[in-house]
Amino acid sequence: MPNSADVFHRPCPVPVATTLVSSSRVSSLTLNRSADLFASTSAEDSFVSIGTTDPESGVFGTSTAQLKCSKRPLCALFMDDERTKQSLVLIPLEDYCYVLTRVMHFNRASIESAFLKIVTIPLLEYLGGATSLYSWLGCMVAAGESRGGVTLWDARVNESVAHFTTSSLNAKRSVFAVDGAARVLALAGDSGMVHLYDIAARKEIVKKKISPSDVKVTDG
Incomplete structure (x- = not known):
C-alpha cells in the first residue's frame, strides 16, 4: 500500500489540448494506431466526428468532419x-457496418466523399445491433450486441464466423473483453456471472459468479 508521500510525488497527467x-x-472515442486520426460518437447525434491529431505536439481537431449516419x-x-496497410473506421449500425478507408490527405470534402462511396458489410447475423467493438490482428472484430451476445467478424472472408x-x-447490452493474446473472450452474464470462451474452439471454457450484482465493465 503506497503511503501518502508516494502518491503526492507521482507525476500527474496534464491535458495538452482540447477540442469540441x-x-x-x-459516448465513444477511438484513435488509429499511428495516433494521427481520431473518431468519436456522441449520445444524441446521428454522425461520427473524425479529425486529425498530432501525437508529437498533442494538438488535435485542427481538421474535422462529420460523417452522417442513417x-x-x-x-x-x-x-x-x-x-492494404490502411486505417479503417468501423461504424456499426443495427445489422450492418460502414467501413471508411483511410484518406491520406485529410480534409472535410475528401473524408465525406470517401464515406459516401463505400459499401456496407455484414457485421451481425443476430438482431440487436452492435454497441461496442474490439479488434485485433488487423482482420478480426468482436462486436458486442444490445441483446447480450458477441459476434466475431473476419475481414479476410468479409463475414461473421462465430457467435457467443x-x-x-x-x-442486456453485452459486456465483454478479449485477452491480449486473443485466445479467450470473457462475457458477462446474469447476476454477476462471467463466462469464458475459447475463441479458436468456439466453446465455453468455464463460468463463475464473481459479483453479487451484474458486471458492468470487463477488461482483457
Missing part, C-alpha cells in the same frame, strides 16, 4: 487492415 466534437456527451451510431473503432452468447433469458 459534439454538443452532447461523447441512425445514431453507438460506437466507432479504428482497425488497421494488414492487407450466455443464453440469458434477461439479455
